[in-house]
Amino acid sequence: MTKENLSKDNGPKLDVKIGGLRLKNPVMLASGTCGYGEELSDLIDLSALGGIVVKGISLEARTGNKPPRLFETPCGLLNAIGLENVGVQSFLKEKLPWLKKNQVTTVVNILGNSIDEYEQMAALLDGQSGIDAIEVNISCPNVKKGGVLFGTDPKAAFEVTRAVKRACSLPVIVKLSPNVTDICEIAIAAEEAGADGVSLINTLLAMAIDIEKRRPVLGNVFGGLSGPAIKPVALRMVWQVSRAVSIPVVGIGGITTYEDAIEFLMAGASAIQVGTATLVKPAAGLDILHGLVDFMLQNNYQSIGELKIQD
Amino acid sequence: MTKENLSKDNGPKLDVKIGGLRLKNPVMLASGTCGYGEELSDLIDLSALGGIVVKGISLEARTGNKPPRLFETPCGLLNAIGLENVGVQSFLKEKLPWLKKNQVTTVVNILGNSIDEYEQMAALLDGQSGIDAIEVNISCPNVKKGGVLFGTDPKAAFEVTRAVKRACSLPVIVKLSPNVTDICEIAIAAEEAGADGVSLINTLLAMAIDIEKRRPVLGNVFGGLSGPAIKPVALRMVWQVSRAVSIPVVGIGGITTYEDAIEFLMAGASAIQVGTATLVKPAAGLDILHGLVDFMLQNNYQSIGELKIQD
Amino acid sequence: MKKRHFDKTARIIENLEIRPNIFLMRLACPDICSYAQPGQFCMVKSGLVQGLDPLLRRPLSIHRCHRDTGEMEFLFRVVGRGTKALSMQTSGQEVELLGPLGKGFDLKPTQIPIIVGGGLGVAPLLFLAETLSGKKGVAILGAVTKGELLRLEPFKKTGLEILVATEDGSFGNEGLVTSVLERLLAKLDDRAARDVAVFACGPHPMLRAVFSICNGYGVKCQVALETIMACGSGLCLGCAVRSSGGYMHVCKDGPCFDASRLLWE
Amino acid sequence: MKKRHFDKTARIIENLEIRPNIFLMRLACPDICSYAQPGQFCMVKSGLVQGLDPLLRRPLSIHRCHRDTGEMEFLFRVVGRGTKALSMQTSGQEVELLGPLGKGFDLKPTQIPIIVGGGLGVAPLLFLAETLSGKKGVAILGAVTKGELLRLEPFKKTGLEILVATEDGSFGNEGLVTSVLERLLAKLDDRAARDVAVFACGPHPMLRAVFSICNGYGVKCQVALETIMACGSGLCLGCAVRSSGGYMHVCKDGPCFDASRLLWE
Ligand SMILES: Cc1cc2nc3c(=O)[nH]c(=O)nc-3n(C[C@H](O)[C@H](O)[C@H](O)COP(=O)(O)OP(=O)(O)OC[C@H]3O[C@@H](n4cnc5c(N)ncnc54)[C@H](O)[C@@H]3O)c2cc1C
Ligand SMILES: Cc1cc2nc3c(=O)[nH]c(=O)nc-3n(C[C@H](O)[C@H](O)[C@H](O)COP(=O)(O)OP(=O)(O)OC[C@H]3O[C@@H](n4cnc5c(N)ncnc54)[C@H](O)[C@@H]3O)c2cc1C
Ligand SMILES: Cc1cc2nc3c(=O)[nH]c(=O)nc-3n(C[C@H](O)[C@H](O)[C@H](O)COP(=O)(O)O)c2cc1C
């Protein structure tokens, strides 16, 4: 049944727009939890999803942090991958062609340590066929500013966003860090700099200690917390940001079931991303999509936008 | 066995000092999760604990938020009690005598909407026999400053702390909000204003939505997230703050097992508070204390301070 | 009797699915049993739960209390993960129980009890009925349809007069328990009305209707309420309901309330 | 054969506690079984888990694969909440399985296999031994004491020569599997050394010792590694180990590695 519901004629309208980015439905996979897509192709049809956000890419390949990089916490996952990635050139040569051939709506997550690096990345990705949008990960240290994260300073967030926008004609989504006093302030800065949308949240800065070994569990000491544990915090931020900006908001954080996804869409998100849940169950995104459609049918919602709670 | 281990002569030394506050051991119960003590007396001997922090008290009684006030999230509890409390006068008359009679080390958690209110509270509590310390909850809106929380602004945190310190001679612990970009900055402000210690974390601002009713679950829309879900974030903050200030740090946030408590003590906390875990299991604090003692015996730790990881 | 409560691990004697998704769990817990009063509840956690989700214990009314054997019963519906885990348990396994908690029904002024239970609302009422057993009184039990009626047989054994209402008329009176109650109260004269005490448990709209009927006839009415709870024992102040005197806490001031003290928005 | 993997719900046929805290679980999963290679693993979640804690599936090696019946076996030790939940399951219940995952042992150049399993390290090695069954080769199995030796009988049936080492000498050779291996390799001439291939699984210090011995004798050595995993399928990049060519990922590039490519700090 759900297969049919997904077709255009009967059933609710699922498509959403984030600036110039058109998604056939609001369910995407989050950066860092779906590889470069191909890894999942054995189990799910990625082209049925709204899109995928590939693992964060930098100008040069990065080797990542020293292990251990993972630790499970109550209903959460702590990771310190350290942004290991193949670098933009390998991505374009080795990963993008597969995504294009398989008609996967592809958002490229980019990261850098200076405004200049972000700008170069954007320029390199611009005009590449097969790339539908850029997601700018601003939870990175600004090496020129003593390592303060771009995502914790509205001015830095503004500047990165503007640089990326100027360097390319792709739709640009700015991905916000939750480790701030006032996330709306950062979202507004991104909006003012011309972002087509904001996505949130990235992981919460966290840690764990191995009491037998008497040292932090992660090789990197600190890591990012994701998964169901953080969902209530993510939802609150999506609620706040949706009311603070007028560009579309993409909700991320602990989304595991279709009910979770609906909470984010009701809070004001135009689309959502599934992260950790895909690590646990590769088909999580598709299950969420099917559950969403069934819910909309049962409750007579005609389009995604209608889900939003108006206050 | 564990009963004996708690005795002074054999076994490790468990006592800790937070400024002038002496605790016989580092395990306390957190404010808002152990009532005014008496509610637990049927099940556990409170005087065996390091101490308890009573439900936050204001100058006048408060009725609290409209229900629903609670919601369970994955490994977490969302609450919006709204600081319901009997007010300082009733506390002194009706609650304190029981605590005193039962030799419970008592920390009074205070809250206010202006520096003036905090100051008055501190003056009223000063010199009352049976009160061992004050914990200043600064996760409250400063009504004179447009409702910005004291705990998110280092200057406001400094001023509240100084006012409370000046108004009383009791040891003062400042309880920090985790909803900030840089918690160390706030901790340092409290230290500079003369705090005897800082305790952290209070709850993470969060929410949940009832998708059938199409509205936030909590009557207050937003609530505070506590429980195991937030432990990795709390531990990270305790680690950071312990390295940023030289006054004692009290670790709070999701502590459920003795292993959790040891993680916080290793991260640098001098003492810990058990919150949500007591709601689930009234004896959680005592179980943690016993587990801690056994661990110290097995691993040859002589005192609480030795647990701390030196980097 | 002095009020006391316990935190105990209890062994399950039997856990039966008596209707689809409705379980009757019998277990041994002499301590709690010997202090329990009708209308009180326990905070319950399944021993099958290995991790920390579900985190909180779940409130369940004490359905029955065999003081001689120290056995207790719970009657519960599978709603979510907490009750699901309880439903998966079998005899010999353990549950954690905190109880008995809260204020039960006030039985002091009870001359002629009228018990009104809608659906699963019978959960706390069988213990009450068995305690009142021997008194002249009535129990009105309701369900959507005959097949969903719960615990008719044990109620019959209490000696109370049993009236049944089913919404589809498949058994007893057609309609709601409130209609049966209304007809019953309508027959009372003023003096009898003073001697009658209604005890009700069920969905909130039913309780509101029961109270409004009782109020109309000047009959005393107690209701057993449900709210979301964290501690069940007065620590968190999370289970607030509005009363004429400000917020009350269901786990401490209730779950059984004099209905006239509550605000029925 | 084309590499494929599946996400399946499988029914448990039998779950036996063969030693204290060590379980042998047999289940039906023809799809995974027909593609599995020795050394591969599955990400496993117990059907008993109702909530979201534990959150992740747990990696378990494929212990045995009966391709004719579509039945697979896992051999696991109860370590924490994930394996605890698996241990509580009984026949007829379900588990979720993602697999077969990773790169198994490379069997191409195998002339004379020497299998070295320490403790629970035998988990992936029985499948290997049964696949190599018929070849001339050796399996060295070790444990602390006789009572903790695992799976001796099925190893015997493979036709490989079986050598046993127990640390307390209660059975077979006294000492570690590495001593037995060392004595075995010492007897080889250079030509034989080229034909031998060692396959090892066990605690990390044991693997390091095995590699260093093999290295000394110029013998090829493959090891099956363990790291914490989240996805088990190359999505998260969390399972990194250091190799001479930078980080490799245990779930994708392994778990079976040519030991000479790893950095053995
Ligand atoms: C005093 C009291 C007595 C009760 N007695 C019974 C009984 O005898 N039999 C029975 O079947 N049910 C009873 N309930 C309701 C029962 O507690 C809930 O159905 C149960 O908590 C649902 O938990 P869950 O994990 O299965 O569902 P989930 O949906 O997973 O629960 C999520 C959260 O909501 C809470 N919750 C959900 N529904 C309710 C509810 N109706 N009342 C209170 N909390 C809820 C849970 O405690 C939990 O925190 C009683 C409730 C109260 C307050
Ligand atoms: C490729 C591979 C194959 C394995 N095969 C087997 C096997 O056949 N039999 C067996 O008994 N064990 C095997 N293990 C180890 C097994 O996965 C762990 O013992 C198990 O994950 C512990 O989970 P838990 O929930 O019981 O413990 P917990 O302590 O609750 O686990 C906490 C976290 O640590 C991880 N973890 C803890 N110990 C290990 C470990 N040694 N390896 C990997 N992750 C760990 C868990 O995945 C989890 O995220 C294998 C591991 C890997 C990587
Ligand atoms: C293993 C892992 C790797 C991640 N890598 C990236 C990344 O490269 N870039 C990025 O912007 N976010 C990254 N994230 C964050 C996720 O995209 C997502 O924002 C976060 O995990 C919260 O969503 P979740 O709770 O659904 O996982 C990563 C998360 C995980 C768990």
Ligand SMILES: Cc1cc2nc3c(=O)[nH]c(=O)nc-3n(C[C@H](O)[C@H](O)[C@H](O)COP(=O)(O)O)c2cc1C
């Ligand atoms: C129901 C509830 C009420 C609380 N009330 C207060 C309060 O009055 N004052 C305060 O400073 N903190 C209050 N807190 C926060 C706790 O003291 C503690 O900081 C927080 O819950 C994190 O610890 P935990 O995860 O162990 O619960 C409350 C927490 C809960 C769950």
Ligand code: FES
């Ligand atoms: S449930 Fe905690 S006070 Fe009632």
Ligand code: FES
């Ligand atoms: S466990 Fe995720 S990549 Fe290996």
